[in-house]
Amino acid sequence: MTSLRNYFELFKIRQTLLLLVTGLMSYLEAVETVDLATLALFVSATFLAICGTTGINMVLDADIDAIMFRTRKRPIPSGRIDKKTSITISVALVLLGLALTYLVNIYVFAAGLLGFLVNIFLYTILLKRRHPASVVFGGFAGGMPALGGWAAATASFGIGGVLLMLLVAIWSSLHIWTLAIYYADDYRRAGVPMLPAILGEKTGALASIIVGCIVGLITAILPKYNIMNIYATILAELPLLGAVLLLISGLLKGDIREKSYRAFKLASIYMGVVFILIALT
Numbered sequence: 001m002t003s004l005r006n007y008f009e010l011f012k013i014r015q016t017l018l019l020l021v022t023g024l025m026s027y028l029e030a031v032e033t034v035d036l037a038t039l040a041l042f043v044s045a046t047f048l049a050i051c052g053t054t055g056i057n058m059v060l061d062a063d064i065d066a067i068m069f070r071t072r073k074r075p076i077p078s079g080r081i082d083k084k085t086s087i088t089i090s091v092a093l094v095l096l097g098l099a100l101t102y103l104v105n106i107y108v109f110a111a112g113l114l115g116f117l118v119n120i121f122l123y124t125i126l127l128k129r130r131h132p133a134s135v136v137f138g139g140f141a142g143g144m145p146a147l148g149g150w151a152a153a154t155a156s157f158g159i160g161g162v163l164l165m166l167l168v169a170i171w172s173s174l175h176i177w178t179l180a181i182y183y184a185d186d187y188r189r190a191g192v193p194m195l196p197a198i199l200g201e202k203t204g205a206l207a208s209i210i211v212g213c214i215v216g217l218i219t220a221i222l223p224k225y226n227i228m229n230i231y232a233t234i235l236a237e238l239p240l241l242g243a244v245l246l247l248i249s250g251l252l253k254g255d256i257r258e259k260s261y262r263a264f265k266l267a268s269i270y271m272g273v274v275f276i277l278i279a280l281t
Contacts, residue, residue, distance in 0.1 A: 006075045006080045006081050007075075007089075009074060009075050010054075010055050010074075010075045010076070010081055010086060010090075011050075011051040011054050012054050013051075016047065016050045016051055018268075019046075019050055020043065020046055020047050021272065021275055021276075022145050022146040022149070022168055022271070022275050023046050023145030023152075024149060024279075025146075025149070025275040025276060025278050025279040026145075026146040026147070026148075026149030026153075026160075026275070026278070027042060027150070027153045028149075029150075029153075029160070030150045030153035030154050030158070030161070031153035038104060038152060039152075041100060041103060041104055042108060042148070042149065042152040044097075044100060045097050045098075045101040045103075045112065046097070046101070046145050046148060046149075048093045048094075048096050048097030049094055049097030049101065049112045049116065050097075050145065051090075052089075052090045052091065052094030052096075052097055052116075053094055053115065053116050053119050053141075055089065055090030055093065056090045056120055057120065057124050058074065058075075058076055058090075059076065059083050059086050059087045060120070060124050060125065061124065061128075062074075062076040062083060064129075064192060065077045067189055067190040068187070069186055070183050070186050071186075097112065098113060098116070101113075101148070104151075104152050105152070105155050107148075107155060108148045108151045108152050111148035111157075112148060114141075114144055115141045115142075115144030115145070115148075116141075118137070118138065118140050118141040122141075123135075123137060124138075129191070130193065131193060132193045132195040132197075132198045132199060133195065134193075134194075135172060135173050135176045135177065135194075135195075138172070139168070139170060139171075139172030139173055139176075140165070140169045142172045143164075143165035143166065143167070143169035143172075145168075146164040146165050146167070146168050146275075147161045147162065147165035149161075149164075150164060150165075159225060163218065163221075163222065163227065164278070166218060167215065167219065168271070170211060170214055170215050171211075171215045171270070171271055173208070173211045174208050174211040174212050174215060174243070175264065175267050175268065175271070176194075177194075177195060177204050177208045177211070178208050178243070178247070178260045178261070178264035179261070180195070180196045180197065180204060181196040181204045181205060181208070181260035181261075182257050182258075182260050182261040182264070184196045184197045184201055184204070204260075205247045205251050205260060206251070208260070208263070209244055209247050209248060212240060212243055212267070213244065215270075216241070219233060219236055219237055220233060220237070222278070228274075228281050232277040232281040233277075235277065236270065236277050239266045239267070239270040239273060240267065240270045243263040243264075243267045243270070246259045246262050247259060247260060247263050250263075
């Protein structure tokens with residue numbers, strides 16, 4: 001019998017929960033009075049849709065994952081879960097999740113559906129194996145839970161929801177590229193044209209620095225829309241600034257791979273910190 005841990009790995013439960021947090025905190029920021037029934041429905045729907053989408057992605061990428069050292073022990077390449085079981089459960093979760101988003105409102109459904117279509121068709125099927133800028137477009141799938149959370153609270157997208165969606169979408173490139181710099185040889189081995197693998201680690205670092213600065217600018221304008229106060233904004237910028245400085249240091253000192261992995265960790269911390277601060281301030 002397949003263990004629960006295998007399914008946690010199939011659905012990348014940590015990543016899924018981080019995206020769920022962005023949606024939850026976006027809801028709490030936008031809502032005036034929390035409706036527990038709506039909140040529970042939104043959280044359940046979003047969790048199921050993200051898990052299902054991630055599972056389908058894992059099925060589609062199983063051949064690549066089997067080649068890369070970083071991913072070859074995932075449930076499908078290692079044979080712990082077969083593709084048929086994975087796709088059946090994942091499709092069912094997506095359909096159930098999207099059905100529940102529709103019960104929240106049409107805007108939440110639209111955000112969930114866009115997240116699925118962008119992740120599976122635009123990113124995974126069309127671009128990931130063909131273009132080094134694939135993650136730039138794929139990142140918008142990661143931003144949809146935040147947009148959905150705002151929509152669950154306001155029955156609209158609104159400037160706040162769009163800003164938070166963009167924050168996650170653009171941050172995704174920083175998140176993925178800093179990790180891809182460290183594992184550039186792995187991507188080359190699998191024939192995946194990730195930007196640092198095709199254009200080089202230094203180019204990947206420069207692109208990550210630019211993206212980090214853009215994320216910092218978006219964060220800085222959040223107080224203008226009363227999404228976060230100035231003190232929380234300064235606090236949220238610190239791990240992002242640390243990641244950018246690490247990348248610059250890596251370029252100057254020639255140890256970009258090690259510094260990029262540390263920058264990846266700081267960038268991951270930033271996303272959790274910023275959305276918690278958004279909900280608390």
